[in-house]
Amino acid sequence: MNNENSVVISSRVRLARNVAGLPFPHKLRREHGAMIAKQVYDALAKSGTYNLNRVSASNELDLDVLKEKHLISEDLLRAENGAAIINDAETVSIMINEEDHIREQCILRGFRLDEAYREIDKIDDVIGEKVKYAFDPKLGYLTCCPTNIGTGMRASVMMFLPALSLTNGIESYVNAVSRLNMTVRGVYGEGSKADGFIYQVSNCKTLGISEEEIISSVDNCINSLVEAELAARDKLFRSDGAAIRDRVGRAWGILTNAYSLSTDEFMSLMAYVKLGAYDGYGLIKITDPDRLEKLVTEAQPANIVNISGKALDGDASGISPARRDIMRASYVSKTLKSIGSRA
Amino acid sequence: MLCDECKKNEAVFHTKLIKNGIVRTRHLCEECSKKYREEESLLKSFGGVDELFSSFAGLMFGGGGSQRRICPKCGTTDDEFIRTGYVGCPDCYRAFEKVATQAIGRIQNDLRHVGKIPNGKDPKTEITAKIQRLRAKQQEASDAEDYEAAQNYLNQINELKKSLETGKNSNGGKKDE
Numbered sequence: 061m062n063n064e065n066s067v068v069i070s071s072r073v074r075l076a077r078n079v080a081g082l083p084f085p086h087k088l089r090r091e092h093g094a095m096i097a098k099q100v101y102d103a104l105a106k107s108g109t110y111n112l113n114r115v116s117a118s119n120e121l122d123l124d125v126l127k128e129k130h131l132i133s134e135d136l137l138r139a140e141n142g143a144a145i146i147n148d149a150e151t152v153s154i155m156i157n158e159e160d161h162i163r164e165q166c167i168l169r170g171f172r173l174d175e176a177y178r179e180i181d182k183i184d185d186v187i188g189e190k191v192k193y194a195f196d197p198k199l200g201y202l203t204c205c206p207t208n209i210g211t212g213m214r215a216s217v218m219m220f221l222p223a224l225s226l227t228n229g230i231e232s233y234v235n236a237v238s239r240l241n242m243t244v245r246g247v248y249g250e251g252s253k254a255d256g257f258i259y260q261v262s263n264c265k266t267l268g269i270s271e272e273e274i275i276s277s278v279d280n281c282i283n284s285l286v287e288a289e290l291a292a293r294d295k296l297f298r299s300d301g302a303a304i305r306d307r308v309g310r311a312w313g314i315l316t317n318a319y320s321l322s323t324d325e326f327m328s329l330m331a332y333v334k335l336g337a338y339d340g341y342g343l344i345k346i347t348d349p350d351r352l353e354k355l356v357t358e359a360q361p362a363n364i365v366n367i368s369g370k371a372l373d374g375d376a377s378g379i380s381p382a383r384r385d386i387m388r389a390s391y392v393s394k395t396l397k398s399i400g401s402r403a
Numbered sequence: 404m405l406c407d408e409c410k411k412n413e414a415v416f417h418t419k420l421i422k423n424g425i426v427r428t429r430h431l432c433e434e435c436s437k438k439y440r441e442e443e444s445l446l447k448s449f450g451g452v453d454e455l456f457s458s459f460a461g462l463m464f465g466g467g468g469s470q471r472r473i474c475p476k477c478g479t480t481d482d483e484f485i486r487t488g489y490v491g492c493p494d495c496y497r498a499f500e501k502v503a504t505q506a507i508g509r510i511q512n513d514l515r516h517v518g519k520i521p522n523g524k525d526p527k528t529e530i531t532a533k534i535q536r537l538r539a540k541q542q543e544a545s546d547a548e549d550y551e552a553a554q555n556y557l558n559q560i561n562e563l564k565k566s567l568e569t570g571k572n573s574n575g576g577k578k579d580e
Binding site for chain 2: 081083084086181184185192193195196199200201202207269
């Protein structure tokens with residue numbers, strides 16, 4: 061995997077919008093809330109194929125699958141009249157009635173914040189032609205919480221930072237990044253214990269800064285984190301190459317041979333396989349890096365059950381965790397063997 | 404929305420907690436929120452209250468008080484806003500302008516939008532926003548005793564105002580940035 065792509069997993073830009081004249085979702089009457097999803101869905105009718113998923117009409121498994129793909133949030137699942145409008149390619153997801161009426165987001169693989177912004181900006185215009193947004197000339201887009209007011213924009217990048225985590229350098233970077241008005245948090249874990257060494261870096265400031273400035277400030281921050289991570293990888297290998305080789309080899313061995321695999325075990329071993337696939341190490345040869353990254357999502361609990369086709373009508377209750385772990389082991393082993401080998 | 408804690412009752416209190424700069428939301432029912440507040444005051448009485456319980460209000464107001472205002476549109480009170488960090492509707496920002504401005508200033512370190520304008524093609528909205536920005540620049544210039552620049556901004560504002568009245572999109576503002 062090339063240098064940048066071995067550190068940056070995906071880029072996301074989210075815009076928070078609300079409908080003018082209506083109370084925000086937590087104060088909204090049921091009948092008004094139900095209308096918003098339809099209005100936004102209709103506005104997008106001519107801009108590609110979108111699917112409208114209403115939380116109340118969807119089964120639990122489908123919703124969990126979307127959550128594991130980071131297309132919807134935990135909060136949306138509990139929202140009254142919550143819905144998600146998602147395109148076929150799963151690069152655009154519009155959450156309805158989460159904290160704000162409309163949360164438009166574009167998620168792309170790799171380091172492509174600018175492209176993600178241009179895409180979501182276009183969609184924002186299309187929806188804006190049919191929906192009158194709550195906007196104040198001085199304060200910008202009005203949101204339920206002042207932390208999002210102004211541009212309503214959050215630009216975030218998902219990063220794989222194993223070397224910074226292993227060398228304990230991550231904390232000083234988290235502090236440095238937060239001084240630049242950015243936040244860093246674990247994607248799968250809480251706070252600093254990011255399972256799989258996966259972190260999300262995003263802007264905090266949304267007012268008094270233009271969309272372009274947000275993108276470039278996050279870009280700059282990511283560039284320096286990529287540089288630091290790569291330097292840490294070099295240093296780690298120079299100081300402890302044998303240990304890295306051993307851990308990567310063991311991880312590959314277990315993931316391609318285990319009969320049963322829990323999510324936690326998968327996440328921690330997968331991190332070493334990904335690290336081994338980094339060009340600078342060249343310990344694992346991967347023919348399809350995108351497929352490798354996709355496997356991280358596919359091996360999550362709801363996704364693995366969904367792929368297996370064993371859940372009838374979205375009811376996964378009959379599938380025990382033990383059975384799921386066996387399905388995961390088989391799927392992971394087969395996928396890894398088809399796209400990679402030990403160098 | 405169900406309560407985060409008991410997962411049984413309807414959540415009526417929506418709060419934001421900030422830890423290490425990370426904002427988390429918590430939705431609680433009447434009963435569970437009471438429990439939390441009791442815990443919080445207990446912790447406070449032992450002097451052991453940590454960041455987790457330093458509520459959103461602390462961050463936004465530094466302990467400042469409210470003006471006891473109520474939003475005529477949605478019925479949200481400024482107390483509720485201070486407690487939860489959420490306003491109830493777009494009009495709340497005007498209804499509790501003072502506390503809202505204070506909160507926004509603390510969180511964003513800024514009070515003026517400089518980004519996208521909805522339907523940027525809508526000349527009226529765009530011009531109004533341009534005028535707001537120019538007015539701020541005019542004030543900055545006059546504060547710095549640069550009256551020539553201030554006058555220049557004023558001319559641009561007047562031209563834009565004229566175009567608003569006639570409904571035509573004049574290019575009087577030239578370049579506003």
